[in-house]
Every structure is written in C-alpha cells, then in structure tokens.
Amino acid sequence: GAVVSQHPSWVICKSGTSVKIECRSLDFQATTMFWYRQFPKQSLMLMATSNEGSKATYEQGVEKDKFLINHASLTLSTLTVTSAHPEDSSFYICSALPGDTEAFFGQGTRLTVV
Amino acid sequence: EDQVTQSPEALRLQEGESSSLNCSYTVSGLRGLFWYRQDPGKGPEFLFTLYSAGEEKEKERLKATLTKKESFLHITAPKPEDSATYLCAVRPYSSASKIIFGSGTRLSIRP
Numbered sequence: 001g002a003v004v005s006q007h008p009s010w011v012i013c014k015s016g017t018s019v020k021i022e023c024r025s026l027d028f029q030a031t032t033m034f035w036y037r038q039f040p041k042q043s044l045m046l047m048a049t050s051n052e053g054s055k056a057t058y059e060q061g062v063e064k065d066k067f068l069i070n071h072a073s074l075t076l077s078t079l080t081v082t083s084a085h086p087e088d089s090s091f092y093i094c095s096a097l098p099g100d101t102e103a104f105f106g107q108g109t110r111l112t113v114v
Numbered sequence: 115e116d117q118v119t120q121s122p123e124a125l126r127l128q129e130g131e132s133s134s135l136n137c138s139y140t141v142s143g144l145r146g147l148f149w150y151r152q153d154p155g156k157g158p159e160f161l162f163t164l165y166s167a168g169e170e171k172e173k174e175r176l177k178a179t180l181t182k183k184e185s186f187l188h189i190t191a192p193k194p195e196d197s198a199t200y201l202c203a204v205r206p207y208s209s210a211s212k213i214i215f216g217s218g219t220r221l222s223i224r225p
Binding site for chain 2: 004006032034041042043044046049051091093095097100101102103104105106107108110
C-alpha cells in the first residue's frame with residue numbers, strides 16, 4: 001500500500017514557541033492532504049484540507065492563523081502550530097489522497113507543550 | 115447531510131469469539147466506503163475499500179461487506195492482537211476530496 005511519512009513522531013516544546021510537522025507521501029503524488037487532531041479515546045477531528053498550490057480550507061472553529069498549513073508540492077504538506085500553548089497539546093495526524101480511492105495516513109505526531 | 119454512525123462504541127470479546135462491527139451511512143452517492151484499524155498512539159492503517167452493494171473483501175480474520183445503507187466488519191475467531199479501534203469512513207460523490215469518518219469501535223479481545 002501507499003506510504004505516508006509524518007515527522008516528527010513526537011515533540012515537546014515550550015509555551016509560546018512554534019512547531020512544524022511534516023507529512024510526505026513517499027511513493028505517490030497527493031493533490032489533497034488532510035490534517036486531523038485526535039484527543040484520547042476520541043475519533044479523528046478534521047482540522048483542514050490542503051490542496052497542492054492553493055490555500056488550505058479550514059474547518060469551522062479551527063484558527064487558521066494558529067495552525068498554518070502549507071502544501072508546497074505534490075508530496076509534502078506541513079502544519080505549523082504557532083505560538084503553541086498547553087491546550088494545543090494533542091495527537092496530530094495527516095493523511096494523503098492519491099486520487100479517486102482511499103486515503104493513507106501518517107504515523108501521527110504527539111505534541112506536548114510545556 | 116452525509117453521515118457515518120458506528121456501533122457498538124466498544125466491544126469486548128473472548129479470544130475465538132466471532133462478532134461483527136456495524137457502520138451505517140447516509141451519503142448522497144457513494145464513491146467508496148473504507149475501513150481502517152487504529153492502534154493507540156498511531157495513525158490509522160488502511161484495511162479495505164468497498165464500492166458497491168454486495169461487495170465483500172477479506173483479509174485474514176476480517177471480512178467487510180457492504181449494503182446500500184451499511185457495512186459490516188466481521189471478525190472470525192479473533193486473537194488478542196486484533197484489539198484496536200476500527201474506523202469506518204465514506205467518500206461521497208458530491209465532494210471530490212471529502213471523507214467522513216465514524217467515531218469508531220474500540221475492540222478488545224481477552225485471551
């Protein structure tokens with residue numbers, strides 16, 4: 001199956017700093033990538049949909065100035081959490097859509113803001 | 115409105131005890147229905163795609179089936195390593211890149 005690599009798998013940062021998470025499709029091109037946030041024992045919460053070369057579409061309630069998404073190429077999307085605070089601590093997951101089929105997920109990133 | 119509902123929310127089985135997980139969906143034209151497995155602290159792992167009613171897919175102890183209103187994930191003689199959260203998702207024709215997830219079923223298999 002298709003492989004999506006997400007990096008880092010975990011990160012600890014100080015409050016007020018920014019953190020960048022990368023999502024790469026290793027063996028396919030993805031015109032569309034998704035970013036999710038997941039709280040313990042809850043399902044995936046879609047944050048935004050990003051299309052290569054255009055601005056991301058954010059879900060209602062997600063601050064686009066806080067969660068910056070860049071989809072600069074067909075194999076790379078990044079999520080930057082700006083001025084992180086403890087309430088931003090969570091599990092962030094990306095997925096990529098090769099085409100008219102299923103999406104494939106990265107391994108997830110555990111963000112802890114202290 | 116496009117919607118996916120999974121039941122039960124949680125299921126505890128004895129090793130070897132077969133059962134089924136349900137995914138009911140409402141969508142304006144089904145492009146595809148997907149099943150994923152998610153282990154704690156990891157991203158979802160793709161299992162199956164089903165496209166049309168009557169279709170079935172199998173992988174080891176898992177078998178997914180599809181009707182016009184729901185999908186079932188049948189687990190035959192499960193083992194403790196099958197313990198995970200199973201997610202169902204649909205992709206409607208109405209939106210090319212939209213994928214709607216259910217809330218998942220947490221499956222626990224006791225040895």
